[in-house]
Amino acid sequence: MSTNAVDEALEQAEYTKVIEVGRGVLSQAGKIFIDNLLGGSPCLLVADERTWKAAGAALHDQLQAAGATLTEPLIYPGQPTLYASYDHAEEIREKLRATGALGIAIGSGTINDLTKLASGELDQPYGALATAASMDGYTGFGAPMTRDGLKITMPCPAPRVVVFDLDVAAAAPSPMAASGYGDLSAKIPAGADWILADAGGVDPIHPLAWKLVQGGVKEALSRPDDLAAGIPEAYEGLCTGLVMSGLAMQVAGSTRPASGADHYFSHLWELDHLGAELDPPLSHGFKVSIGTLAMTAFYEKFLEKDIGAIDLDAVVAAWPSWEQIEADIRSTMTGPLIDKGINETREKYVDAAGLRARLTPIIAGWPALQNKLRQQVLPAKELQNMLGRAGAPTRPEDIGLTPAAVKETFPRAMYYRSRYTVLDVSRELGLFNELVDEVFAPGGIWS
Template sequence: MSLNEIRKAAARIVGFDPKTLDMGPVVLEAGALRQVAPYLKERGYKQVSIVADETTYEVAGRRLYDAIATEGISAHVTKITPNKQGDVIADEASVVQLMLDAKAKKAEVIVALGSGTLHDIARFTAYTIGIPFLSVPTAPSVDGFNSKGAPLIIRGDKQTIQTIGPEAIFADLDVLVEAPPALVAAGFGDMLGKYTSLFDWKFGSITSGEVYEQVVADITMKALLDCVAHVDEIAERKEEGIRLLTAALLDSGFAMLVFGQSHSASGAEHHLSHFWETTFLREDRRQILHGAKVGVACAEISAYYRTIIGDVSAKLPAEQQDAVKLELAKVPDEAEIRRLLTKVGGPSQPSDLGIDSELLAAGLREAHRIRPNRSTMLKFYNDNR
């Protein structure tokens, strides 16, 4: 859906504030990178901070820097320092690195050049020092480019902090189609996770009265089904497949903006993924792509929910039992989810991620505590054993 279509759909929500979706251009096309510098000049920015890592700088950062300089704008590049495992992570050190650089250079705007982690660092920094940021994705790997939530690692634990969305988005298909296959598969995995996140959101509304917006759920489901329907084009990394995947990821992000929270896009599968992530950090292990974890976690949650549905139903009123079973039937089984993950060349089993049966079991017992205010079926089951 276009941003205007999403605005029209969101207008049907009682009390929706149109300002929620106020932003500059959302460009998804070949050559979009060339539009960034003219946009910055038009907006009157004089001092620009580009946040990147070594890879994204080589992929697009050098060209972007030169283009900005050609417009007579002063630009500074902050390459986020990897941790001792060689991973760039959104933790205190990364945020402080960018914050100090941006403040020292008197940055008026931050350009996030990369995938999800670099956006989280840029988003939180921009929010904290009171300036806007632009989104320039370099891979269709996550749905967080345009969200307001910044998942950060604080003292080894995952915390999502509500900050700001981007002022504008420039997603260049010429760059995106060259993204590593693992990142494309990760973006597809992040989208597959909407099967279980949408179920969990509905479960929370049925069993605990959690606020539910059908319009937001519909936007997310359409984005998900578009990806599934075009899995072959995505797997082959055709331009149209990458465009559809990127558009779906952006639509999922816009759905979160409309609702103001991440219910539509983040349920037990994300909590399980975050549990694995923080465990790996504590054990000084290399990190795994977010979407890769989410896709595998989605398959595991789909299987686990079918295992525990009887116990959960026994603790619900009759009308809730029927409604929950009906919603769970809409979630593909684990075999289908793993088939789709394999189709795009991504991991499909916990063992593919280095996750053993003990860590998987621990996550199923403990992961719901990452977002204790989120009414997932995983939380309900663990709280009512």
């Protein structure tokens, strides 16, 4: 990806101003944080025992040597794995408040999310020293959190400065990079969803955000064996790709650049507490891997259809009323997801005239659109093989599910969010059930 695109993005991004990704950058981290975040302010380092050992102690020594004011660091136990609960964020927030310090998160998902939320609630910037290529949340806004027993994403700004040393990432436990690899692989079907939403006039592509995420994704996924072997050079694409995903979300002001229906599978399983009893719990990226494979297989079947030959009048005549859709949501979703599904789906529901307007460019522009989508997505078996080599899950059983459970998640994923994806397009074209059946038919990735 061009440095120009990154510079342009950093200029446009509301919060993140400095990103340093490279081999050995940990040795410069103290200076980078002093120059771009701390100035003369005191600093609170937040880590757990493992991330402290991996990078925190080194940063601490550099800051101390440079004369920075350090408050006593907050180091959580390495085991059991720290949980993203709001109480921890409050604890960090009160420490920041009491000391007047700016926070630096040393770690990956949870530590970063907690420090992000704590800093956001005080309306102050923070920095992140990444320790694993495990997910794309480093530069993202918002923090997924458990509060009063519920999982929610709490709004808060992205970090001002992110430092990501490839040697540190390569030395982290190997399932972490496998998880980040799964999260990054989702950008492929997510990009296809965006192409379709753009074609239907629902959600235009943001060119810079697109370039940031899609510009390097295939290359970043091209060395699964080297990643699994912990070869630092192979981490450059992955770490950069993960950081660029968050930056793209900042630039676009939406999560659209980084996620499509692939992520809704993961969110729904998360709400079902899938793998929550494990230590560490089943990662976001591992759930996303299976969601991504499900969507990639779905795209493969979708692209085999001659959509250009579909009779638009017949499709519009068969389009269900909102009452029919609402009844289907009530029988598909459960508990609080019924209301969420109704509200989210209502946002993307259109009447017959709206449907005609949305599908006309997709049907009329089919051969060209089909080509564009074919260039975007990978064959499902190829992606399955790549995920496996990276150490990520490739079958529902790998994350404690059955193919039937994944199949039953498809309609829930369609109703879960207002975002327009290939699941909606297929339903509107009258192809949804047929395509889902085809994904699980003999000869497929999970038969």
